[in-house]
Amino acid sequence: MFSIAKIATFAVLALGTFTSAVPVEERAAESGLKARQTDATSSVASILNELATTLGPIAGQFSSLNPSTASSSDVSPIVNSIVSEISSSAAKIQALPAGTSTTSDTLQPLANVFSAALTPAAPFATSAFRPAFSPLGIALGSLLNVVVHLVDELLVVVKLTLNTLLGGLIVTLSGLNFVVILGFLGI
Numbered sequence: 001m002f003s004i005a006k007i008a009t010f011a012v013l014a015l016g017t018f019t020s021a022v023p024v025e026e027r028a029a030e031s032g033l034k035a036r037q038t039d040a041t042s043s044v045a046s047i048l049n050e051l052a053t054t055l056g057p058i059a060g061q062f063s064s065l066n067p068s069t070a071s072s073s074d075v076s077p078i079v080n081s082i083v084s085e086i087s088s089s090a091a092k093i094q095a096l097p098a099g100t101s102t103t104s105d106t107l108q109p110l111a112n113v114f115s116a117a118l119t120p121a122a123p124f125a126t127s128a129f130r131p132a133f134s135p136l137g138i139a140l141g142s143l144l145n146v147v148v149h150l151v152d153e154l155l156v157v158v159k160l161t162l163n164t165l166l167g168g169l170i171v172t173l174s175g176l177n178f179v180v181i182l183g184f185l186g187i
Contacts, residue, residue, distance in 0.1 A: 044093055044101045044150060048109030051089040055116040058082055062120040072132035075124060079136050082117055086139040089113075094146045101150040110147055114140065118172045125175025137178035 061078045117140065121133065 043096060044147065045105045045109045047089050047092050048106065048113055048147075051085060052109065052112040052116040054085050055082055055113065058085065059117055059120040062124065065124075067123040067126070067129075070124070072129060075129055075132045079132055083135045083139040086113070086117070086136075086143050090139070090143045090146045093143075093150065096150060101147070106147055106150070110144070113143065114169055118169050118176075121176070122172045125172045127177075130177045133176045133178075137176060140178065 058078065058081045062075070065074055117136065121136075124133070
């Protein structure tokens with residue numbers, strides 16, 4: 001007579017032959033698929049830190065311009081370069097699995113990105129330059145949205161911490177009319 005133990009043993013032995021002994025990462029590499037990252041938290045922080053470092057020299061080009069004599073056409077190439085870097089990093093972050101980041105690991109690097117992009121642009125926070133900076137506001141808002149979706153803690157904590165970290169940039173954000181970011185922060 002067949003017992004549950006015998007049936008279970010047979011099922012394990014029979015079905016065990018259908019599984020592969022090759023590790024998942026190796027199979028993914030062989031099939032051309034990208035293996036899932038196991039430490040996405042540090043990856044989000046490293047992507048943001050790398051972005052902040054990359055934005056420094058690009059945004060530093062604003063210092064070579066005089067806000068009283070510069071025009072939107074002088075500012076636009078710098079803004080477009082910054083937007084390109086932010087969009088590229090946002091795509092990298094968006095490819096990471098959801099819910100794998102924490103505020104403690106991502107908020108300071110995110111604040112560093114905002115600071116790197118906006119602090120050199122502060123002298124241009126006038127209505128004359130708002131159209132030129134509009135793409136930057138959209139790109140930063142998109143990056144903020146991507147990072148917040150990865151954070152697995154309460155959104156209220158994220159907002160409060162970002163308000164604190166970005167406090168010095170509020171004047172620049174409002175001067176450049178970045179309503180998406182200001183709306184997210186509740187300002």
